[in-house]
Amino acid sequence: MSQPVPDPSPPIPPRRLPAALWVLLAIAALIAALLGWRTWNSKVAVGDEVVDLRPEALDARLLQVEAEITRLRRSQESLNQKLTDTRARTGLLRDEVLATTQRSSLLEDSVRDLSSVRRDGVAVLRLDEVELLLTLAQQRLGLAGDLPGAIRATELAEGVLTSQSDPALLDLRQTIAQELSALRALPANPAAQAAGELDALEAVLPKLDAGAVVSAATPGEDGNIKRLIDSLVQVRRSGDQDLLSPADRETGKAALGLELALARSALAQTDEAAFRRSLVHIDNWLQRLYPDSALLRERRARLKRLGTLALSYDLPVAGSTLQQLQDLQRSRRASR
Numbered sequence: 001m002s003q004p005v006p007d008p009s010p011p012i013p014p015r016r017l018p019a020a021l022w023v024l025l026a027i028a029a030l031i032a033a034l035l036g037w038r039t040w041n042s043k044v045a046v047g048d049e050v051v052d053l054r055p056e057a058l059d060a061r062l063l064q065v066e067a068e069i070t071r072l073r074r075s076q077e078s079l080n081q082k083l084t085d086t087r088a089r090t091g092l093l094r095d096e097v098l099a100t101t102q103r104s105s106l107l108e109d110s111v112r113d114l115s116s117v118r119r120d121g122v123a124v125l126r127l128d129e130v131e132l133l134l135t136l137a138q139q140r141l142g143l144a145g146d147l148p149g150a151i152r153a154t155e156l157a158e159g160v161l162t163s164q165s166d167p168a169l170l171d172l173r174q175t176i177a178q179e180l181s182a183l184r185a186l187p188a189n190p191a192a193q194a195a196g197e198l199d200a201l202e203a204v205l206p207k208l209d210a211g212a213v214v215s216a217a218t219p220g221e222d223g224n225i226k227r228l229i230d231s232l233v234q235v236r237r238s239g240d241q242d243l244l245s246p247a248d249r250e251t252g253k254a255a256l257g258l259e260l261a262l263a264r265s266a267l268a269q270t271d272e273a274a275f276r277r278s279l280v281h282i283d284n285w286l287q288r289l290y291p292d293s294a295l296l297r298e299r300r301a302r303l304k305r306l307g308t309l310a311l312s313y314d315l316p317v318a319g320s321t322l323q324q325l326q327d328l329q330r331s332r333r334a335s336r
Helices: 019-050 055-142 147-162 167-184 190-210 221-232 246-269 272-289 294-307 320-335
Strands: none
Touching: 055 147, 055 320, 147 167, 167 320, 190 246, 190 272, 190 294, 246 272, 272 294
């Protein structure tokens, strides 16, 4: 075994602290002890101050705790009251929301009903308008004989019916189309034709009156003598004419004019009986006032044909649409 080799270097001696350092350490230890003592003393003082076991201190603290508990109870009661009020308000709000929802649904139903009522009202109003137009057309045709006016009123009624989408009015639209076609196929107004014949007769009367006296003017002295004789003696043809004096003739002409006026009045009222009576009287006055001539016979023949003329239109389908519309409206009123 080999022997350890000894270290030839000499050992290092221990280092000693200087004396000043020891003094500083002693001072620091003294200061630390002083601070520790003061800290412990202050904690003991605070502990003695917090935990005061004297009866007076305990009573004061108990009263303070009871007051705090009372205050907390009051706060809790206030919070409970507020919570109750909040719940009540929430219930009221919920009821109001439900009521508002119900009101809105009722309003929607009312608006829907109003819309349907409005549509029904508009439809009823349109049907009343059609009835008025058809009544006007019938009156114009039957009373006044105004065929263009009746056609125009029926066309307006057909336009109103066409704008309606109610399927129940389909038959009514077909009926009014047939009636309108029949109106358009009618001839001219017979009353207007009769009035034209009366005007033509009145215009011809001066020509008939000119042939009542036969006179001729010739030149010279013979013509003067003939005019003198003609002024004293009037030569007339024999026949039905019996009004020879000027006064009677003027009276007869006035009566003829009156009969013409009565005939026109009967035309305006579409009174066929009165019109035919006036024509008979006019024919009688023509025979009494004027001598027989080709012009007089032609006028009398035209008066005779005029007496057979129907003053009103004979239209079987006239008023059929109005009657059908009135039946429809009565059935609708009965079903309500």
